Structure formats: structure tokens, C-alpha cells
Amino acid sequence: MKKPGKERTKKNTEIAKIKRKSALFLAPSVIGVSLFFVLPFLVVIFYSVVNNPIQHKFVFLKNYINVWNNAAFRLAAGNTLKFSLIAVPLVVILSMVLAFALDASIPFKSQIRTLFLSPMMVPIASVVLIWQVLFHYNGVVNEFIKFFGGRQIDWFKSDYAQIVLVILFVWKNLGYNMILFMAAISNIPKEIVEVAQLERAKKWQIFLYIKTRYLSSTILFVTILSLINSFKVFREVYLLTGDYPYDSLYLLQHFMNNTFNSLDYQKLSAAAIIMSLVMIVIIGLLFIVENYYGKDLIE
Amino acid sequence: MKKKKKRKVGIVILTAILIFCAMIFVTPIIFTMCNSFMGSSEIKANYGMIFETTDSGAKTFIADKVNLKFIPDKVSFSQYITVLFKSPDYLLKFWNSMILVVPIVVLQLAVACLAAYGFTRYQGRVREIIFFAYIILMLMPYQVTLVPNFLVSKWLNILDTNWAIWLPGIFSPYAVFLLTKYMRRIPVSILEAAKIDGAGEWQIFKHVCMPLCKGALCSVAILIFIDFWNMVEQPLIMLADEQMHPLSVFLSKINAGEIGLAFAVATIYMVPTLLVFLYGEEYLVEGITYQGGLKG
Numbered sequence: 036m037k038k039p040g041k042e043r044t045k046k047n048t049e050i051a052k053i054k055r056k057s058a059l060f061l062a063p064s065v066i067g068v069s070l071f072f073v074l075p076f077l078v079v080i081f082y083s084v085v086n087n088p089i090q091h092k093f094v095f096l097k098n099y100i101n102v103w104n105n106a107a108f109r110l111a112a113g114n115t116l117k118f119s120l121i122a123v124p125l126v127v128i129l130s131m132v133l134a135f136a137l138d139a140s141i142p143f144k145s146q147i148r149t150l151f152l153s154p155m156m157v158p159i160a161s162v163v164l165i166w167q168v169l170f171h172y173n174g175v176v177n178e179f180i181k182f183f184g185g186r187q188i189d190w191f192k193s194d195y196a197q198i199v200l201v202i203l204f205v206w207k208n209l210g211y212n213m214i215l216f217m218a219a220i221s222n223i224p225k226e227i228v229e230v231a232q233l234e235r236a237k238k239w240q241i242f243l244y245i246k247t248r249y250l251s252s253t254i255l256f257v258t259i260l261s262l263i264n265s266f267k268v269f270r271e272v273y274l275l276t277g278d279y280p281y282d283s284l285y286l287l288q289h290f291m292n293n294t295f296n297s298l299d300y301q302k303l304s305a306a307a308i309i310m311s312l313v314m315i316v317i318i319g320l321l322f323i324v325e326n327y328y329g330k331d332l333i334e
Numbered sequence: 335m336k337k338k339k340k341r342k343v344g345i346v347i348l349t350a351i352l353i354f355c356a357m358i359f360v361t362p363i364i365f366t367m368c369n370s371f372m373g374s375s376e377i378k379a380n381y382g383m384i385f386e387t388t389d390s391g392a393k394t395f396i397a398d399k400v401n402l403k404f405i406p407d408k409v410s411f412s413q414y415i416t417v418l419f420k421s422p423d424y425l426l427k428f429w430n431s432m433i434l435v436v437p438i439v440v441l442q443l444a445v446a447c448l449a450a451y452g453f454t455r456y457q458g459r460v461r462e463i464i465f466f467a468y469i470i471l472m473l474m475p476y477q478v479t480l481v482p483n484f485l486v487s488k489w490l491n492i493l494d495t496n497w498a499i500w501l502p503g504i505f506s507p508y509a510v511f512l513l514t515k516y517m518r519r520i521p522v523s524i525l526e527a528a529k530i531d532g533a534g535e536w537q538i539f540k541h542v543c544m545p546l547c548k549g550a551l552c553s554v555a556i557l558i559f560i561d562f563w564n565m566v567e568q569p570l571i572m573l574a575d576e577q578m579h580p581l582s583v584f585l586s587k588i589n590a591g592e593i594g595l596a597f598a599v600a601t602i603y604m605v606p607t608l609l610v611f612l613y614g615e616e617y618l619v620e621g622i623t624y625q626g627g628l629k630g
Contacts, residue, residue: 054456056535061452064445065464067505072471075482133352141349149615150356156611157363158564160585161600165362168381206359211622218623256625259473266475270566274586288567291477295484295571307481311474318473 083304098305108306111290114283118197119265122204126261127254130209134216148217152210159207163274170199192281200284203271208264212257219253220246248328255325259318363604365404370413370601372406374594377413381593413598421592424581424599431580431603434496434569435562438503439555446509447551451539453510454517455525465514468507476567484571498572503562509554516550516624517543553621556614563607 083099086092102108133151137144154162169175170190177187190199223246231241247254269288272280280289287310294303369377380403417424453465471479479502487498520543528542544551569579576584581603588596611618 050456053535054458057452057455059452060448060455060535060539061461061464064449064452064505064507064510067445067501068468068471068507071486071502071505072479072482072507073467075485078485079481136348136352139345139348141345141352143349143353147352147356148619150360152615152619153360153363153611156560156607158582158603158607159566160564160582161604162362162366163586164381164596164600165365168365169362206362209359214619214622215625260625263473263475266477267567270564273566273570274582277586287477291480292570295480300485303481307478311478314474314478315470 079304079307082300083308086301088300098301099309102302102305102309105302107285107290107293110282110285111287114197114285115266115287118200118204118268118286119262121197122201122265122268123258123261125201126205126208126212127257129205130212130257131216131250131254133209133213134220137213137217138220148210148213151213154206155208155210159270160274163271166199166203166275191276191284194283196281196284200268200271204265204268207271208261212261215253215257215260216250219250223249251325251328255321258321262317366597366600366604368404368406370597371409371411372403372597373408373410373412374416376407376410377594377597413595414602417595417598417602421595424584424595424602426577427579427581427584428602430578431563431582434499434565434580435559437500438562439558441500441504442506442509442558443551443555445504446513446554447544447547448539449510450513450517451543453514454520454543455535468510472507472511480567480571483568487572493572494574494578496578499565499568502568508561509558512554512557512621512624513547513550516547520546549617549620550624552614553617553624556610556618557621559610560607 082088084093084095086094086097137148141147167174171177172187172189174190176190181187188195190196227245228241231245236244266287269286272284272286272289276284278289278292287306291303291306294306372380453461483498483502484493487493487501490497492498492501524546525538525542528538533541564582565580566582569583573579576587581599585596585599585603588599
């Protein structure tokens with residue numbers, strides 16, 4: 036008979052060995068991430084509370100207050116927030132609707148999917164020309180509006196500019212999110228839906244009480260993903276309008292670029308930290324909501 | 335019977351709507367491609383005024399409104415010939431894009447494979463915390479991560495070189511996250527069986543784990559490639575020298591004089607991603623699907 040104690044210690048040393056050896060696999064990535072992201076981020080935190088990178092005099096929240104009171108930062112933050120608040124829910128809802136529509140037994144399903152996915156593959160820089168042609172003051176969209184008796188709109192130099200941006204954002208991101216939702220929909224347990232149907236549940240009840248709950252973690256993920264992508268919309272703006280866009284298109288990345296150019300580390304650091312805190316709070320809230328809504332599901 | 339018929343009509347209408355929307359979605363891409371076969375004078379006549387600058391010497395032939403055309407009046411390859419043979423600037427920028435993107439894709443994938451194996455093989459508390467930190471990092475927008483990246487690049491004295499874009503790109507946690515999620519689905523028993531047969535960790539990684547992840551590697555590679563092929567923020571901040579900028583940034587600086595070439599350049603720039611898409615759509619879709627959720 037073997038001694039159980041000896042067996043266990045043998046197993047423990049075995050696990051410790053795996054632990055040690057597999058840590059080596061982690062090393063390159065962890066070192067790189069620490070060097071390029073984590074350690075400098077600590078320095079960023081440090082810079083955000085001192086008066087300048089040479090004197091290192093502790094000024095506590097002064098830099099934050101400066102950034103917060105900066106008119107350009109406020110404009111940029113406001114515009115980015117406004118854009119995200121409109122574009123993110125819109126793209127989440129539209130892609131979910133689209134995924135449900137494609138879930139029905141329709142012909143040409145995979146071809147339709149491919150077409151919706153294609154905008155994501157095309158570099159923004161390539162299609163920017165077409166958007167300029169479409170939304171130019173004398174462009175196609177305005178011709179269309181005039182045809183129906185409307186007035187021309189100066190799309191890129193008015194408050195309508197954000198609408199163009201939202202359209203571009205939805206166009207670009209819809210396909211990707213649609214795929215995520217399609218995968219999640221196919222994972223909803225069929226038995227539960229069938230039982231509900233037998234119990235004469237109405238379609239909207241099945242949708243609201245069963246399907247959306249099983250989709251809740253995907254909704255969370257798609258929302259977070261779209262949120263991050265909504266911060267990337269600077270690309271489109273930059274390629275469409277250059278360094279100095281119309282006021283309503285001045286985004287946080289524009290603010291950061293200008294601050295990089297002036298090498299104002301204090302402002303830069305404080306702004307980056309404000310943004311990361313806001314991101315963490317938003318994501319945390321989304322997680323809490325999802326946990327509450329999607330709990331006690333049978334997988 | 336009646337209900338069934340009603341359902342059929344519903345499906346037909348739904349399909350029609352979906353196909354219509356899908357068509358609208360690809361129109362901008364098709365337009366760009368079709369217009370690349372226009373001669374440069376035709377382009378100037380149709381779209382010249384969008385890019386019209388202060389010098390208005392040759393404005394007479396420009397139409398007073400923008401004409402969007404699907405099919406060129408005269409199919410011509412002159413745009414392509416100019417881009418490919420006569421003005422090397424565009425090809426140079428295309429080459430810049432390649433140089434910036436390919437090493438990132440290859441090395442990010444390599445680093446990520448190793449890390450994902452490390453996260454999969456042993457899941458202790460410390461590792462879970464590190465993994466969680468990776469997720470948080472992954473969720474941070476460029477506006478946040480570019481600041482630390484910039485500082486390091488400055489200290490290492492690699493600003494204004496490709497390294498300033500390569501290195502942060504290579505260590506970006508995105509691929510680690512995706513591959514870990516995939517590898518954790520491989521049954522532990524398979525890896526253990528190899529161990530009992532006497533394989534070391536490196537051998538298990540190389541001969542058991544990697545072959546099982548081939549599909550995942552393809553899809554992650556595609557996702558990284560698209561992401562970096564589109565880059566705009568990083569070069570603007572890291573590379574002051576415009577000669578080093580990739581085509582994605584350079585295309586926006588096309589001015590009135592070169593508008594005739596713009597569509598051809600835009601189309602050439604699309605080609606790599608479209609090829610990747612045509613050959614790897616299934617992988618891409620699979621890759622997107624792994625993400626599923628942030629948990630578990």
C-alpha cells in the first residue's frame with residue numbers, strides 16, 4: 036500500500052514544477068507589458084501629481100483641476116461623450132436586430148453576412164474619399180435632399196457632422212458585432228424556448244425574458260467593445276477633416292495630439308488618468324448591471 | 335395553411351430588406367474600385383471641387399457639383415500606371431505600411447502564443463490577477479495607452495523610429511486574451527497524456543498545443559492585421575517624419591493636384607485586407623466568435 040501523504044507531496048511537487056516551467060512562457064509577454072504599459076503608467080501617475088518632470092514638486096490635484104477647467108478638454112470630452120452615447124447603443128441594438136433577422140431561415144444567409152462584414156475589412160483611409168464625395172456641400176446626399184425639397188447641409192462644417200460620424204461608425208462596426216450576437220443566439224438552449232412555447236408564452240415574452248437574458252453577457256461585451264471603438268473614431272475624423280476639424284468633431288484624441296505636440300506632460304498624464312478612471316468606472320458599472328440581470332441562468 | 339403562407343411572405347420581405355441593406359453596405363467599396371478605372375481628367379471633372387485649393391488656375395473644367403459615378407465614361411488604367419511606375423511616393427508609403435504591420439503581426443502572435451500557454455497550463459491566483467490586468471489594459475483606448483508608450487519610447491530613444499510602433503504593438507495584450515480563451519478549451523487530459531508520455535513543457539507546447547490552435551492563430555493574425563493596417567493614432571504621435579508614415583495616414587494628405595490618383599491608391603491599399611478576407615473569412619468569423627465574453 037502506498038502512503039497517501041507521499042503521493043500528495045509528489046503531486047504537489049509536480050504541480051509546482053508545471054507552475055515554474057509555464058511561468059517561463061509568460062515571461063516575454065509580462066516583461067514587455069510591464070516595460071511598455073505598466074511601469075510607464077506608474078510614471079504617468081507620478082507626473083500627474085507633480086509640478087513638472089524636473090522639479091518633482093508635489094502639487095496634488097492641481098494638474099487635474101487644470102485639465103478639467105481646460106476649455107479644449109471640455110469640448111473634446113463633451114463631443115466624445117455625446118458621440119459615444121448615441122453611437123454605442125445604436126450599434127448594439129442594430130447589430131442585435133440584424134443577428135436575429137439572420138437567425139430566421141432565409142436564403143443567401145452567408146452571402147449577406149459577408150456583405151455586412153466587408154466594411155470592417157476595408158481600411159478607412161481607402162473609403163474616406165467616397166464619404167467625402169457623398170457628404171460634400173455639393174455632394175450626392177445634398178442633391179438628394181434638394182430633390183425632396185430640403186435645404187443643403189454643410190455636413191462637415193456644422194453640428195450635423197456628428198451624424199455623418201455615427202453613420203460611418205455603424206457602417207464600420209455593425210458586421211463585427213453582428214457575428215458576436217449570431218454566435219450567442221445559436222447558444223441559447225433550444226429546450227427552454229420550446230418549453231416556453233408549449234406554455235403559450237408570447238413571442239415578445241420569449242424574447243424579453245429568455246433570449247435577452249441569455250444574451251446579456253454578449254450585450255455587455257459588445258457594448259464595451261463598441262465603446263472602445265467609439266474612441267477610435269478619431270481616425271475617421273482625422274482622415275476626413277485633418278488636424279483642425281469643425282468644433283463638433285473635436286475629439287479627445289485631437290486634444291491628446293495637440294498636448295503631445297506641446298510636450299505638456301502634466302496635462303497629458305492627468306488627462307490620461309482621468310480617461311482611464313472614467314473607462315474603469317463605466318466598465319465596472321456595465322459588469323454590475325450584467326451580473327444582476329444575467330444571474331441564475333442554466334447554461 | 336394561411337399562417338404558413340403569411341410566414342413565407344414575411345421571409346421574402348425580410349430577405350429583400352436584408353439584401354437591400356447589405357448592398358448599401360458594400361456600395362462605398364464598389365464605388366472606390368470602379369472609380370479607380372477613371373482617367374485622371376475625368377476624376378478631376380467629377381470630384382475636383384472637393385479638393386479644390388486656393389490655386390484656381392485650371393478650374394474651368396470642374397463641374398459645379400459633385401458627380402458620383404459608378405461606371406467611368408472611359409475605362410482607363412492610367413491611374414494605376416502612374417501610381418505603380420511614375421510616382422514612387424505612394425509605393426513607398428505602401429511599403430512603409432507593410433514594414434510597420436508585418437513584424438507586429440508575427441511577433442505579437444509569437445509572444446501571445448507563449449503567454450497564452452502560460453496562462454492555460456497553470457491557473458493560480460497571481461496569474462488570474464495578471465490576466466485580469468491584461469483585460470483592463472486591453473480595454474483602455476489609445477488616448478490612455480499612448481501616453482505611457484510615448485514616455486518609454488522617449489526614454490529608450492526610439493522615438494521617430496519604427497521601433498516606437500513595433501514594440502508597443504508586439505506586446506499589446508489583445509492576442510494574449512484571445513488565444514488564452516481558445517487554449518483553455520483544450521481538454522487538460524490531452525496535455526497531461528503528452529506529459530505522461532515523457533514530453534517536456536516545450537514539447538507539449540510545440541507538438542500538442544500549437545497544432546490544435548492552428549485555426550485560432552489564423553483568425554487572431556487576421557484580426558491583428560486589420561487593426562494595425564488601419565493605424566492612424568500611433569504614427570501621428572510617434573513618427574514626426576512624414577516620410578515614414580504609413581499609407582493610411584498619407585492618403586488623407588492627398589491634395590488637389592493628385593486627386594486623379596486617389597482612387598487607385600485607395601484601391602491598392604484595400605487589396606491586402608480584401609485578400610485576407612476572401613481567403614480567411616471563416617477564420618475571421620471564428621476568431622470574432624471566441625471573444626464571446628470577457629468572463630470565463
